[in-house]
Amino acid sequence: xxxxxxxxxxxxxxxxxxxxxxxxxxxxxxxxxxxxxxxxxxxxxxxxxxxxxxxxxxxxxxxxxxxxxxxxxxxxxxxxxxxxxxxxxxxxxxxxxxxxxxxxxxxxxxxxxxxxxxxxxxxxxxxxxxxxxxxxxxxxxxx
Numbered sequence: 001x002x003x004x005x006x007x008x009x010x011x012x013x014x015x016x017x018x019x020x021x022x023x024x025x026x027x028x029x030x031x032x033x034x035x036x037x038x039x040x041x042x043x044x045x046x047x048x049x050x051x052x053x054x055x056x057x058x059x060x061x062x063x064x065x066x067x068x069x070x071x072x073x074x075x076x077x078x079x080x081x082x083x084x085x086x087x088x089x090x091x092x093x094x095x096x097x098x099x100x101x102x103x104x105x106x107x108x109x110x111x112x113x114x115x116x117x118x119x120x121x122x123x124x125x126x127x128x129x130x131x132x133x134x135x136x137x138x139x140x141x142x143x
Contacts, residue, residue: 047074047138048131060122061115067134068108074138075105088112097137104136 047070054063082094088109111130114120
């Protein structure tokens with residue numbers, strides 16, 4: 001079911017960009033973001049590597065989406081795969097998370113919804129905040 005969400009989200013992202021006539025990467029007004037350690041402070045294959053790579057190339061909306069998808073993967077491994085879910089909003093009600101982790105997961109969900117469904121851009125400080133939320137969500141799942 002998560003796969004269905006991913007496909008729909010990617011289709012929506014490309015549809016919105018096609019309507020706008022430009023990609024985030026091509027937008028000269030798009031601020032550039034670099035993680036503290038360069039392109040990524042996580043080694044390749046680590047949960048933050050792909051998101052940081054996308055952010056460093058100015059693709060902040062995709063980077064925040066990558067954080068959410070990785071959070072869902074980590075939570076599914078930790079708590080079990082949800083039996084009936086197709087959206088990240090539904091996962092909010094299905095994952096049994098303590099309050100702090102739930103609030104951080106919700107912040108990631110809301111950020112992605114504002115991009116995919118609200119058409120709002122993500123700014124570098126919002127990406128960094130989402131990166132912090134990912135850290136809170138993943139706190140129990142990362143070694």
